[in-house]
Amino acid sequence: MMKEQEQQVKEHIRNKLALLPDKSGCYLMKNKDGVIIYVGKAKVLKNRVRSYFIGSHNGKTQRLVSEIADFEFIVTSSNMEALILECNLIKQHHPRYNVLLKDDKTFPYIKITNEKHPKLEVTRRIVKDKGKYFGPYPNAFAAQQTKKLLDRLYPLRKCNTLPDKVCLYYHLGQCVAPCEYEVEPQTYETMISEITKFLNGGEDVVKAELERKMQAAAEALEFERAKEFRDQIVAIDAVMEKQKITMTDAMDRDIFGYAVDKGWMCVQILYMRKGKLIERHGTTFPYYGEEYDDFMTFVTQYYSDNPALPKQILLPHPPDADAEHEEEVMTSLHNWLKVKVHMPQRGRKSEVVSMAQDNARVMLEEKFRLIERDEERSVKASQSLAEWLGLAQVRRIEAFDNSNIQGTNPVSAMVVFTDGKPDRKEYRKYKVKTVEGPDDYETMREVIRRRYERVLKEGLSRPDLIVVDGGKGQIAAALDVLENELGLDIPVCGLVKDAKHKTAQLMTGDPAEIVPLPRDSQEFYLLQRIQDEVHRFAITFHREQRAKSMVESKLDGIPGVGEKRRKALLKHFGSLKKIKEASVEDFRPLSIGDKLAGQIIAALQDEPSN
Numbered sequence: 001m002m003k004e005q006e007q008q009v010k011e012h013i014r015n016k017l018a019l020l021p022d023k024s025g026c027y028l029m030k031n032k033d034g035v036i037i038y039v040g041k042a043k044v045l046k047n048r049v050r051s052y053f054i055g056s057h058n059g060k061t062q063r064l065v066s067e068i069a070d071f072e073f074i075v076t077s078s079n080m081e082a083l084i085l086e087c088n089l090i091k092q093h094h095p096r097y098n099v100l101l102k103d104d105k106t107f108p109y110i111k112i113t114n115e116k117h118p119k120l121e122v123t124r125r126i127v128k129d130k131g132k133y134f135g136p137y138p139n140a141f142a143a144q145q146t147k148k149l150l151d152r153l154y155p156l157r158k159c160n161t162l163p164d165k166v167c168l169y170y171h172l173g174q175c176v177a178p179c180e181y182e183v184e185p186q187t188y189e190t191m192i193s194e195i196t197k198f199l200n201g202g203e204d205v206v207k208a209e210l211e212r213k214m215q216a217a218a219e220a221l222e223f224e225r226a227k228e229f230r231d232q233i234v235a236i237d238a239v240m241e242k243q244k245i246t247m248t249d250a251m252d253r254d255i256f257g258y259a260v261d262k263g264w265m266c267v268q269i270l271y272m273r274k275g276k277l278i279e280r281h282g283t284t285f286p287y288y289g290e291e292y293d294d295f296m297t298f299v300t301q302y303y304s305d306n307p308a309l310p311k312q313i314l315l316p317h318p319p320d321a322d323a324e325h326e327e328e329v330m331t332s333l334h335n336w337l338k339v340k341v342h343m344p345q346r347g348r349k350s351e352v353v354s355m356a357q358d359n360a361r362v363m364l365e366e367k368f369r370l371i372e373r374d375e376e377r378s379v380k381a382s383q384s385l386a387e388w389l390g391l392a393q394v395r396r397i398e399a400f401d402n403s404n405i406q407g408t409n410p411v412s413a414m415v416v417f418t419d420g421k422p423d424r425k426e427y428r429k430y431k432v433k434t435v436e437g438p439d440d441y442e443t444m445r446e447v448i449r450r451r452y453e454r455v456l457k458e459g460l461s462r463p464d465l466i467v468v469d470g471g472k473g474q475i476a477a478a479l480d481v482l483e484n485e486l487g488l489d490i491p492v493c494g495l496v497k498d499a500k501h502k503t504a505q506l507m508t509g510d511p512a513e514i515v516p517l518p519r520d521s522q523e524f525y526l527l528q529r530i531q532d533e534v535h536r537f538a539i540t541f542h543r544e545q546r547a548k549s550m551v552e553s554k555l556d557g558i559p560g561v562g563e564k565r566r567k568a569l570l571k572h573f574g575s576l577k578k579i580k581e582a583s584v585e586d587f588r589p590l591s592i593g594d595k596l597a598g599q600i601i602a603a604l605q606d607e608p609s610n
Contacts, residue, residue, distance in 0.1 A: 009069050013053060016071065020046040024082045025075040026089060029097075032069040038097040039089045040289045041082040041297070045073050048290075061263065064097050064288050080332030087300045097288055108143040109133045110150075110199060112192055117178040119157045120147050120195070132192070134199040150198065153206070153232055154191045173228075200274075207233055250275040252310040257356025258295045259364045265291065266364040267298050268356045272310075277352070282363045292318045296329065303337055312340045314353050378420025381522040388515055388523060389508055391464065391491060395419055398451075399467035400478075401534040402432075402443045403542035410435060412447040413538035416463075420526055422533060429541045441477045444468060448481045452488055466492045467530060471505075472512040495531045558603045560596050569600075580604040 009032070025045045029038040029052075042048030052065050076082040090098045111123050114130035122143045126133055151158065155176045158169050162179040169175035176183050198206050214229035255270040266284040270277055287294040303309065313333065317326060326343050333341040344350040386394040397417045402410065416426035430450065435442045448466075455462060466482075468474040475494045482488045493508035493515070506515040506527060517524045561569070568590055573579045580601065587597035 012070065013068070017050055017053065020049055020073065021075060022046050023075045024077075024079045025073055026082050026086050027071055027073045028089065028093075029064070029068045029095075030070040030072070031067045034070070036089075036093045036095050037067055038064055038095050038288060039086055039093065041079075041086040041293060043079050043082075045075070049073065061288055078332065079328060080336060083296060083300050083332070084336060086297055087304050090297075090301065091304070097286075108140045110143055110147055112195060117157050117162070117183065118188055118192065119159075120150055120154075122147055132196060134196075146199075150195055153198075153210075154195055156188075156191060251312055253312045253314060254310045255314040255352050255356050256295075256299060257316055257353060257358070257360045258291075258298075259357065259360035260287070260291045261364050262368065263287070264364060264367070265294060265298075266360040266367070267295065268360040268363065269302075270352060270356050270359070272352070280356075280359060282359065284364060284367055299333075309337060309339050312342065313337070314349055314356075315341065315343050316353050316357055317343050317345075375419075375421070377522055378526065381526040382417075382420045384521075385523045385526065386464070388506075388517060389465070389491060389493065394464045396461060396463045397465045397467055397530060398463040399469075399530045399534040400444065400447060400451075401469040401531075401538040402440055402447070403538040410438070410443060411538065411542045412443060413534060413541050414447075414451060415530065415534040415537055417526075417530055417533075427537060429537075440470065441473050444470075444474050444477045445481050448478045449485065452482060452486050452490075456486060456488075462488075463490060466490055467527070467534075468492060468494050469497075469531065469534065470494050471496045471507050475507060475509075475512045495527060497531075558600055561600065565590075565592070576604065 022044055024041075024043050026039060026041050027045060027049050028036050029040075031037050040048065049071065052061075052068065074085060076085055108122050108124050109126065110133070111121050112132040113119050113121065114132075122140065123133075151174055155169075155174050157175055157178055159167065159179075164179065166177045166180050167175070170177040170180075176187065194206060210229050210233050214226050214233070217223075217226035217229060251272070252274065253272040255272060256267065257270075258265055258267045260266075263286055264284055265287045266282060268280060268282045271279045271281070285298075289297075299313075299315070315329070318329070330341040330343060333339075342349065344353060382394050382397075386392065395418060398414055399417070400412060400414050402412045410432035412430040412432060414428045414430070416423040418426075428451070430447050432443050432446060434446050454460065466478060468478050471494050475492050478492045482490055482492070491508065493506055494512065496505040496507060506517050506524075507513065508515055517527070569579055570576075572590055573582060573586075582597075582601065584594045584597045584601070587594075587600070592600075
């Protein structure tokens with residue numbers, strides 16, 4: 001049956017591929033449930049969409065292709081229209097395979113509020129409230145540091161609501177205290193004008209004014225006052241210290257670069273304000289289309305989320321583009337954003353684009369090095385754990401945890417770690433069948449018996465170590481089943497928790513003895529992760545069973561509703577809540593008469609709500 005369905009899907013896709021036009025547009029990939037899982041754009045729809053279904057792909061892209069059961073396409077009049085449409089479709093549908101293409105957070109801005117008594121604040125939301133917004137800043141720290149400096153320089157209010165009397169900021173000279181004193185509108189206008197000038201890159205003017213005031217205070221022998229001005233000048237220099245690269249034209253620019261490797265893309269943005277390079281921001285994500293197309297999608301999404309635009313955008317050249325294609329990209333972005341877009345080939349601008357590209361490559365390499373390092377540490381932790389336990393190796397660990405509340409719906413779960421990493425496809429769930437009440441030892445015996453009888457019967461991989469949740473009793477129960485019933489010689493250790501339900505000790509052997517693992521060791525950290533993971537897995541399974549049991553008990557208590565009808569009801573309505581909210585007419589497709597339907601609704605509505 002499954003093969004027939006797969007064949008039908010392939011035939012359906014083959015027929016639709018034949019209808020694809022030689023035009024630009026967007027395509028929407030869907031899974032078997034009709035859910036949009038990927039949105040892409042193409043200069044030629046026929047070529048791009050067909051490429052998913054012919055030839056070989058890397059494992060990451062193959063996972064996407066294996067889920068595609070249907071697709072739609074929308075023709076556009078230009079490549080840029082396709083780019084903007086793709087951006088909007090991703091925002092609308094949040095496709096699973098696009099989710100990391102878009103940077104998942106908005107950038108911070110500094111805002112001067114439009115109020116009778118304005119204040120400065122850092123925000124990630126831009127709304128039409130007549131406030132003044134400056135940014136975006138690459139991260140919250142950069143924005144907060146700049147705001148902190150401005151708070152020292154300009155005494156706007158700091159509180160959200162005016163207090164009854166002056167606060168500490170007034171005594172520090174950082175607030176004009178509108179809560180107690182009348183403040184002229186001109187005072188605010190002057191401060192806002194200077195803050196605006198500063199945030200637009202005019203810090204040199206502000207510094208010159210502070211130096212003038214410092215000299216005047218020193219000549220008047222007001223040395224404390226002069227010291228305050230000097231400290232403010234030093235603070236400005238400290239905030240601006242990161243500005244390492246300058247251009248003589250003093251223009252605001254965003255400079256983009258990207259790098260790709262192993263199916264991942266890193267995009268770096270260098271922020272140049274008033275000709276000075278002040279910060280950078282990098283983000284990595286998996287990509288599933290053509291590298292430059294997906295890079296441009298990122299750029300489009302970035303500016304749709306961050307409407308504060310620079311005067312100029314610098315982009316790298318497409319890897320295999322001709323002059324006509326480059327001109328099309330630059331013109332399209334310029335027409336959409338109303339900002340100058342360049343792909344410089346030589347000179348200072350080309351150098352900073354190359355710097356962005358280099359930063360992207362370094363960041364991507366760091367990502368893979370960290371992954372490799374983490375894997376090495378996990379393997380070493382497994383090897384060291386084997387030494388602590390006196391074993392030749394501990395490559396495969398199978399860990400068990402039991403879960404029940406007052407003996408109801410008892411379940412157990414098993415997780416598998418291979419070379420220190422979770423192997424989720426090997427996880428198993430167990431409904432406890434033979435144990436009545438909360439008997440942890442007997443539950444352990446049943447689950448160990450069921451698991452390793454199957455291992456023997458089916459010739460499955462045996463673990464190098466079994467980890468149980470508990471101490472001497474649980475270890476003894478597991479070893480008794482393994483050795484005396486199944487004739488297996490597999491080491492068993494137990495993880496004992498403290499009063500805060502955290503991993504405290506490792507025990508092994510029969511009689512069980514404590515293994516003195518250092519609490520700050522990688523081996524102990526590995527065991528903590530294993531215990532946390534198996535506990536999470538067991539608890540999740542137990543909650544599912546309890547919820548299912550509660551639904552079944554409510555429906556089973558209604559005369560005329562048996563197991564078959566209960567299953568039909570849940571399949572048709574989807575949940576108990578929807579059955580409860582249904583009308584009598586909604587039951588008719590299930591061949592349930594109006595009288596029984598009314599009884600079902602009445603019985604469920606009489607249930608006390610949680």
